[in-house]
Amino acid sequence: MTTSDPTSRLAWVAQIEAVRDRQDQRAFAELFAHFAPRVKSFLMKSGSSPELAEECVQEVMTTLWNKAALFDPGKASVSTWIFTIARNRRIDMIRKLRRPEPEDLPWGPETEADQSEAMILQEETERLGRALAELPEKQRALIERAYFGDLSHSEIAEQTGLPLGTIKSRIRLALDRLRHSMK
Amino acid sequence: MKKTNMTDINHHLTDPLLMAYSAGTLPEAFSLVAATHISLCDECRARLGSFDAVGGEVMMDAGSVAVSDECLAATLKRINQGAPAPRPAPRKSVLPSPLLDYVGGDLGDVKWRKIGGGVSQMILSTSKDATVRLLRIPAGTAVPDHGHRGTELTLVLQGAFRDATDRFGVGDVEVANEDLNHKPVAEAGADCICLAATDAPLRFNAFLPRVAQKFMRI
CATH class of the missing domain: 1.10.1740.10 (RNA polymerase sigma factor, region 2, helix turn helix motif)
Known part of the structure; x- marks a missing residue:
């Protein structure tokens, strides 16, 4: 948490x-x-x-x-x-x-947020x-690994033995859930 | 290459690409296309913000490891040696700013090399896990029919092209994979200038371009 x-x-x-x-x-x-x-x-x-x-x-x-x-x-x-x-x-x-990096948005007049x-x-x-x-453990673990950033999806596939398609669909499910809970 | 009204952009970065860009795991060549598209596209900038927020919460949840006693003092020492970052100013260049360093100047400074069929390119220097180039396709001209071994990202910077899937105008990015065999044709009007990145050589379907490919590095 x-x-x-x-x-x-x-x-x-x-x-x-x-x-x-x-x-x-x-x-x-x-x-x-x-x-x-x-x-x-x-x-x-x-x-x-x-x-x-x-x-x-x-x-x-x-x-x-x-x-x-x-x-x-x-x-x-x-x-x-x-x-x-x-x-x-x-x-x-x-x-x-x-x-x-994307170009920064130019700043307008000083405005306090x-x-x-x-x-x-x-x-x-x-x-x-x-x-x-609160994501299911399997989905959360893949999101975390994606952000720890030392591995690409195909490298995660090699390490976990999961097919690339499974990894991609689990991450997609996780993102769908996150979007749903943000509504 | 003014900032395009976001309603004009119809083809965006996919979730997996934005997430990998946010995580910092895309090859540099793809990151350059992502950064350039986001510079032109408010919608993808906002989506990137959401992926960065996920990254922030992953980081906050990744536990904590004590830093040494001297760490804060060492940081304050660094701070006293540095200067605050300048505020960003509005862009004056024609090319979106992420490209300026890679080109070594603005659109007028691009060192175009002809690669046949009227098409010119400039390969931009990045890490070797993928390649990225500027392509200039004369108005009304077709790029030879080709497929892809890996992923190809094509971002339109000027003009427009069409292929079997759709029309791509300024700011649009086409994400092509192994399933897509296409023959992009530049629309009449202005020359089409694109930023194109691949993580594998393109696969041309005719014999001759395949030979040319070896020499031209396309």
């Missing part, structure tokens, strides 16, 4: 805003305490050594600090945003590959986390 609720999710948003507006090291330390061990675990499950994972964690959290002004709580939750940073660092530092929009998004992400935890 995810160890969070919409309230703590909104607290993370406030902490990132404190980093952005006041370079608040205490807020940063709180974010660090919560996310650094999770990012490290995620990277190690992706096949990284503990040493490399820890170096990568430092890069991820540094990026969080430097890009705090670009975080938009109306578009992504904090956990989603940190995942994208960790994923990019993993490709860059651990797999030593380049990742082409609408609080209610941010609130809805945090709640939806929370609901997604629960829906993911």
Whole structure:
């Protein structure tokens, strides 16, 4: 289960805003305490050594600090945003590959993200986390392996002995369920 | 190559492609097509956001491993050496920005090489698990009839082409696999410029192009 609720999710948003507006090291330390061990675990499950994972964690959290002004709580939750940073660092530092990124949306006039929009998004992400935890074990395991990212579908097929078609259809079922529970 | 109104885009990235792009497991050549399509397509940008949210929750649920005592201090040290990221500015280039680095400039800087039949290409440098190229097909011209061993993604950047399945205009991406044998024809009007990625060489159905394939790396 995810160890969070919409309230703590909104607290993370406030902490990132404190980093952005006041370079608040205490807020940063709180974010660090919560996310650094999770990012490290995620990277190690992706096949990284503990040493490399820890170096990568430092890069991820540094990026969080430097890009705090670009975080938009109306578009992504904090956990989603940190995942994208960790994923990019993993490709860059651990797999030593380049990742082409979509162009950023140009920014309009300074607008403070609408609080209610941010609130809805945090709640939806929370609901997604629960829906993911409630997936049938076989489906959830495949989604997780797909995101740990060290294996392609055909490599998962080789390791698990499952036919590629079964893997694809299980993942499709899992996505259908997630969509259904988000309605 | 302005941002296309999303109602104009009829052919999108599939769920498995978006999920693999979100997970970071696509070959670089396919990622380039995905990133370029998403730059033009609000719908797929939003769908990618959902897949990233799944990734975020997978990460949050993946347990935690204690970091060393020095980790926070080392991070703060890095922060003091760095600079904040600049804010993105509106694009001024004709090509969507993910392509600029790979081309080494804008559309006018593309180093086209003729590959026969009036078709030109520029192969872009990526990791070797798949290849990606810009293709320029003169208006009204057909690309030789071909099949695919693996997956081929074709994103239209200018003009349009048609094959037996449908019409593909600016921003549309065709996802072709082994089942599809097709003969894309560029529509009359402007030359059709596409970004095409494959994870296996194309398979041309006529003898001559197959010979040409060896020399031309198409």
